[in-house]
Amino acid sequence: MKKKVLAYNRVEKPVLDQLEKEFDVRFFKNVDVENDSDFLQWLGETEGIIGLALPVTKELLDRAPNLKIVSNVSVGYDNLDLPELTKRNIAATNTPDILTDTVADTVFGLILSAARRIPELDHKVKSGNWTEPLGPDHYGIDVHHKTLGIIGMGKIGAAIAQRAHFGFDMEILYHSRRSKPEAEKRFDASYRELDQLLGESDFVCLITPLTPETEGMIGKREFRLMKDSAIFINGSRGKTIVESDLIEALEKGEIAGCGLDVFEKEPMDLHNPLLSMENAVTTPHIGSSTWETELAMSELAAKNLRAGLSGEKPPTMINPEVWDKRR
Ligand SMILES: NC(=O)C1=CN([C@@H]2O[C@H](COP(=O)(O)OP(=O)(O)OC[C@H]3O[C@@H](n4cnc5c(N)ncnc54)[C@H](OP(=O)(O)O)[C@@H]3O)[C@@H](O)[C@H]2O)C=CC1
Numbered sequence: 652m653k654k655k656v657l658a659y660n661r662v663e664k665p666v667l668d669q670l671e672k673e674f675d676v677r678f679f680k681n682v683d684v685e686n687d688s689d690f691l692q693w694l695g696e697t698e699g700i701i702g703l704a705l706p707v708t709k710e711l712l713d714r715a716p717n718l719k720i721v722s723n724v725s726v727g728y729d730n731l732d733l734p735e736l737t738k739r740n741i742a743a744t745n746t747p748d749i750l751t752d753t754v755a756d757t758v759f760g761l762i763l764s765a766a767r768r769i770p771e772l773d774h775k776v777k778s779g780n781w782t783e784p785l786g787p788d789h790y791g792i793d794v795h796h797k798t799l800g801i802i803g804m805g806k807i808g809a810a811i812a813q814r815a816h817f818g819f820d821m822e823i824l825y826h827s828r829r830s831k832p833e834a835e836k837r838f839d840a841s842y843r844e845l846d847q848l849l850g851e852s853d854f855v856c857l858i859t860p861l862t863p864e865t866e867g868m869i870g871k872r873e874f875r876l877m878k879d880s881a882i883f884i885n886g887s888r889g890k891t892i893v894e895s896d897l898i899e900a901l902e903k904g905e906i907a908g909c910g911l912d913v914f915e916k917e918p919m920d921l922h923n924p925l926l927s928m929e930n931a932v933t934t935p936h937i938g939s940s941t942w943e944t945e946l947a948m949s950e951l952a953a954k955n956l957r958a959g960l961s962g963e964k965p966p967t968m969i970n971p972e973v974w975d976k977r978r
Pocket residue numbers: 726727728747748750751754802803804805806807808826827828829830858859860861862864865886887888912913936937938939
């Protein structure tokens with residue numbers, strides 16, 4: 652009998668088609684996971700979960716007694732209660748590396764869009780309001796030769812630094828839990844304590860995972876430490892910042908603008924003030940969303956799932972101690 656698999660929200664079609672040949676798969680999209688009876692019934696029987704951003708809580712796990720693996724189609728895994736999965740010997744996997752360059756491209760797109768006011772000016776042209784040559788009211792600021800502060804010099808942070816250093820001659824400052832000698836050598840990057848980085852950077856780019864330590868790490872105090880000409884970019888998770896404090900900082904002119912791919916609530920509420928702020932460039936959490944990268948992520952997640960269900964070690968495990976215990 653085929654093993655039962657629950658697919659959630661996003662698994663690319665060719666990969667889902669293949670998985671359906673190998674397993675008994677049910678696909679769910681945006682269901683109310685606490686109350687959808689079909690979902691809960693399948694959860695009770697399933698051995699593997701594959702998908703994007705399913706909140707895997709203790710309560711959900713209580714309803715999934717046969718579960719052996721949760722295969723996230725994302726590098727971030729803040730949706731998982733990892734200690735609880737590990738305690739129950741359930742493997743957890745993610746999709747690192749293959750999305751790094753794509754996400755760095757997105758972040759750089761936000762930097763350029765916010766600095767050069769591209770969405771705002773695009774709207775001006777298309778709405779028929781480009782009726783005379785534009786002047787200082789519509790100037791942007793340079794990106795090249797400015798100072799970029801990266802909070803979270805991990806894989807994506809380093810790929811952003813690479814673009815900034817080699818492509819735009821920017822000075823790179825960074826803050827992480829540990830110093831990064833390789834980034835210092837390759838990109839001439841300099842380590843700074845967080846407060847110092849905030850005060851010295853023209854562009855502040857946040858790209859850490861969401862953890863108890865990073866939740867709300869950028870709020871009122873941190874926005875005040877930034878230059879009033881600074882542009883703040885968030886590619887990490889919405890909850891790493893206090894969104895209402897960002898809105899206040901923009902309203903008061905404590906910073907000049909922002910570029911956001913992630914939000915406290917996704918999709919955003921229609922009354923969110925960011926929606927009407929011209930100096931806030933927004934994208935709908937599409938950091939890794941290119942055809943090539945989404946397919947590669949689904950393929951890697953499927954590889955992890957297959958391994959986890961056939962007793963092999965999944966290639967990109969987040970909790971390898973589960974595997975060590977199983978052997
Ligand atoms: N917008 C989007 O679509 C996407 C968003 N992301 C987000 O980007 C995150 C990073 O991905 P990736 O670069 O691959 O991950 P990595 O694990 O390679 O890098 C994470 C970095 O964050 C640093 N970090 C962790 N905790 C802290 C802290 N408390 N203070 C300062 N720095 C900290 C780590 O520092 P150290 O090395 O010193 O431990 C590390 O340098 C993901 O977890 C996800 O949330 C990822 C993909 C797409």
